[in-house]
Amino acid sequence: MAGLPEPTVDHRAYSEHGRLLYRFDLAVEHVKLAIEYDGAHHNQPRQRGPDLLRREQLEALGWTFVVVVNSH
Numbered sequence: 001m002a003g004l005p006e007p008t009v010d011h012r013a014y015s016e017h018g019r020l021l022y023r024f025d026l027a028v029e030h031v032k033l034a035i036e037y038d039g040a041h042h043n044q045p046r047q048r049g050p051d052l053l054r055r056e057q058l059e060a061l062g063w064t065f066v067v068v069v070n071s072h
Helices: 045-060
Strands: 006-014 020-028 033-038 064-069
Touching: 045 064
Parallel strands: 033 064
Antiparallel strands: 006 020, 020 033
């Protein structure tokens, strides 16, 4: 991959107690990079709000997001 680290597919982040907190389509954990695919259903109002809130929470923890949408 052109010298870049290979991302983990379906990366899962857990709490210190083992509870699943988040799932990422792709992630490079050591640099906190998440790559997410947003298909057509992510444009639905009931899905869009929770997606944005989740990303804001994770960005506050130092994660960076690259979002790929279905038109890409």
